[in-house]
Amino acid sequence: MTRPEGRLAAAPNADAGGARAAIETHGLTKRYPRVTALSDCSISIPAGRISALVGPNGSGKTTLLRMLAGLARPTGGTAAVLGGAPRQDPAFLADIGYLAQDIPLYRRLSADDHIRAGAHLNPRWDDAAARARLLDLRVPLGQPVGTLSGGQRAQVALSLALAKQPRVLLLDEPVAALDPLARRQFLATLTSAVADAAGDLTVLLSSHVIADLERVCDHMVLLTASRVQLCGDIDDLLAAHKVLVGPRKDTSALERAHTVVQSTRTDRQSTLLVRLAGPVLDPAYQVSDVSLEDLVLGYLGADAAPENAHLTAVGENS
Amino acid sequence: MSWLVWRQYRVQAAIAGGLLAAFALVLLVTGVQMASQWRSVLSACTADHSCSSLVNSLSLGNHAAYDLTFLTLIVPAVIGLLIGAPAVAGEAETGTSSFVWTQSVTRGRWLMAKAGWLLLAAAVWGGCIAALVTWWSGPRNALYGNAFQPNDFDLQGVVPVAYALFGMALGIAAGALLRRTLPAIAVTLAGFIGVRVLVAEIVRPHYMTAVTTYYSVRSSWTPSSGSWVLGGGVVNKSGQLLAVPDIVVNQGGVPNVILGVPVGDLPAPCKALVHAAVGSMSRVTPNGSGAPMSHLASCIASAGFRQFTRYQPISRYWAFQSIEACIFLALAAALVGIAFRTVRRRDA
Numbered sequence: 001m002t003r004p005e006g007r008l009a010a011a012p013n014a015d016a017g018g019a020r021a022a023i024e025t026h027g028l029t030k031r032y033p034r035v036t037a038l039s040d041c042s043i044s045i046p047a048g049r050i051s052a053l054v055g056p057n058g059s060g061k062t063t064l065l066r067m068l069a070g071l072a073r074p075t076g077g078t079a080a081v082l083g084g085a086p087r088q089d090p091a092f093l094a095d096i097g098y099l100a101q102d103i104p105l106y107r108r109l110s111a112d113d114h115i116r117a118g119a120h121l122n123p124r125w126d127d128a129a130a131r132a133r134l135l136d137l138r139v140p141l142g143q144p145v146g147t148l149s150g151g152q153r154a155q156v157a158l159s160l161a162l163a164k165q166p167r168v169l170l171l172d173e174p175v176a177a178l179d180p181l182a183r184r185q186f187l188a189t190l191t192s193a194v195a196d197a198a199g200d201l202t203v204l205l206s207s208h209v210i211a212d213l214e215r216v217c218d219h220m221v222l223l224t225a226s227r228v229q230l231c232g233d234i235d236d237l238l239a240a241h242k243v244l245v246g247p248r249k250d251t252s253a254l255e256r257a258h259t260v261v262q263s264t265r266t267d268r269q270s271t272l273l274v275r276l277a278g279p280v281l282d283p284a285y286q287v288s289d290v291s292l293e294d295l296v297l298g299y300l301g302a303d304a305a306p307e308n309a310h311l312t313a314v315g316e317n318s
Numbered sequence: 319m320s321w322l323v324w325r326q327y328r329v330q331a332a333i334a335g336g337l338l339a340a341f342a343l344v345l346l347v348t349g350v351q352m353a354s355q356w357r358s359v360l361s362a363c364t365a366d367h368s369c370s371s372l373v374n375s376l377s378l379g380n381h382a383a384y385d386l387t388f389l390t391l392i393v394p395a396v397i398g399l400l401i402g403a404p405a406v407a408g409e410a411e412t413g414t415s416s417f418v419w420t421q422s423v424t425r426g427r428w429l430m431a432k433a434g435w436l437l438l439a440a441a442v443w444g445g446c447i448a449a450l451v452t453w454w455s456g457p458r459n460a461l462y463g464n465a466f467q468p469n470d471f472d473l474q475g476v477v478p479v480a481y482a483l484f485g486m487a488l489g490i491a492a493g494a495l496l497r498r499t500l501p502a503i504a505v506t507l508a509g510f511i512g513v514r515v516l517v518a519e520i521v522r523p524h525y526m527t528a529v530t531t532y533y534s535v536r537s538s539w540t541p542s543s544g545s546w547v548l549g550g551g552v553v554n555k556s557g558q559l560l561a562v563p564d565i566v567v568n569q570g571g572v573p574n575v576i577l578g579v580p581v582g583d584l585p586a587p588c589k590a591l592v593h594a595a596v597g598s599m600s601r602v603t604p605n606g607s608g609a610p611m612s613h614l615a616s617c618i619a620s621a622g623f624r625q626f627t628r629y630q631p632i633s634r635y636w637a638f639q640s641i642e643a644c645i646f647l648a649l650a651a652a653l654v655g656i657a658f659r660t661v662r663r664r665d666a
């Protein structure tokens with residue numbers, strides 16, 4: 001295993017200077033009496049994107065989403081969602097949609113009840129679209145949601161969140177409990193909603209299912225151990241990382257030029273996940289592209305190694 | 319918001335309405351019977367001037383209905399436990415708070431609507447029950463003069479409405495602070511009983527300075543019917559309360575207490591009369607009888623010993639009701655304030 005040294009360079013941001021950020025945090029921190037759930041989190045998510053929030057369990061994904069939704073207060077740093085701090089203000093609340101991890105709904109109330117409640121609770125409410133979407137998916141509207149399947153419940157919750165016509169949608173592992181088909185339907189609903197919103201809907205979606213994220217997301221935030229490791233456009237992140245395969249040898253020269261995220265070694269061969277800072281000059285290495293899954297696993301694996309506990313945040317937007 | 323509150327509680331509302339209707343039916347039927355019985359008994363006793371002895375001969379009120387009215391003592395606690403405690407805690411526990419708190423309604427407005435309707439419902443429901451019990455108990459209060467007694471006082475008038483609001487507010491606040499339904503229920507139950515007992519037993523007798531009436535050891539006196547007697551005893555010439563021991567009769571047939579006065583406290587001239595007084599009685603009782611006894615009694619009276627009764631007169635009934643209601647309303651308001659502060663400030 002290799003120690004990535006020092007602070008990594010900021011992630012390239014395709015929209016830097018271009019589109020405004022829908023979500024922007026600086027040093028966002030949440031400490032509880034016993035644990036620090038999120039530490040010094042600085043991210044920027046451009047408007048109109050679907051951003052994947054990736055990280056192992058307990059890495060602070062839920063805490064970040066809850067703070068962005070205004071459900072929890074930061075103990076340090078700042079968060080700006082659509083230009084303002086998350087707050088108890090009807091206008092702010094109208095602009096955000098939030099879907100908690102366990103998809104909580106009133107179990108005894110039906111989807112229809114929820115839709116009617118939403119109509120009473122929100123200034124903008126697309127009643128017809130929510131009903132049409134659920135009817136389309138054959139979700140019974142009149143049945144208590146407690147009796148629906150997990151996939152149907154998730155669709156109800158997503159339809160409710162979308163009916164608000166939010167400008168920022170925060171989804172906390174919404175597909176975790178769903179079977180592959182329900183997952184695909186859920187994500188299809190999500191992507192079509194983003195397409196319909198024509199750039200005025202930004203989604204931050206946490207999930208463990210990287211294949212799903214790859215299909216729907218074009219931006220990624222990677223958290224490990226309460227810290228941000230990566231934040232940027234997925235294409236840029238993939239372009240900035242390479243897998244190097246070469247003979248087993250001293251990598252210190254390579255490490256001076258680039259950042260080795262993770263290395264695995266057999267007796268004769270080394271496989272290195274490297275964040276490039278320029279071309280790889282050593283001809284001994286065979287350079288190949290990295291898949292999103294390998295990239296994510298590389299960072300998660302690096303974090304799992306105890307000697308990398310000091311790994312510092314990357315992706316800070318200067 | 320009100321729509322959602324109604325949708326969440328319409329089943330409970332229907333059950334509460336059904337229970338109230340059944341309760342009203344029982345009380346109306348038995349109450350009308352009792353009222354007509356009372357009217358006829360009253361006109362009969364007025365005719366032959368025997369009304370003062372009615373309380374010894376007449377039993378008023380259906381027993382089952384009376385037990386039912388007594389059960390209403392727990393109504394405010396039940397409101398707090400079953401509806402108040404889960405109001406916020408249940409949403410936090412099931413996570414529905416994160417659904418409702420991310421709609422376009424601030425948490426403050428959410429709680430205002432939810433707590434507001436629940437408190438109103440508690441006041442109306444508790445108030446209807448209290449009104450029925452108050453009406454039903456009218457003839458019994460007149461006959462037994464018990465309206466001011468603990469337990470009866472707590473069931474009638476305006477205090478049950480204040481208790482109901484207190485119970486609901488306590489449940490909501492406990493739920494907001496603890497966010498778990500079962501602990502909130504436990505705290506609500508303990509808190510409700512604790513505060514109610516504390517106020518009823520310790521604070522209530524002191525809302526107004528009790529009236530103390532002194533009277534001769536030779537006479538008996540009771541305050542106007544319905545007054546709440548807090549205590550009594552015997553004082554000596556200088557107004558000191560005498561510590562009266564348990565009554566013991568010695569081998570000579572002489573009791574240690576005569577007319578409520580310990581024999582040891584009697585002046586010598588009166589003590590000299592004790593043996594004769596006791597000897598004159600066929601049966602030794604602390605109060606005694608016969609001429610030597612009356613000599614002794616006048617000796618004790620002229621030595622300055624007086625009986626007294628400390629009580630809250632029945633005329634203060636509504637003042638006491640109002641004071642107690644205000645106490646519980648103030649507690650309820652403070653608890654609602656705590657609930658608001660907690661829900662608005664703490665992380666969801």
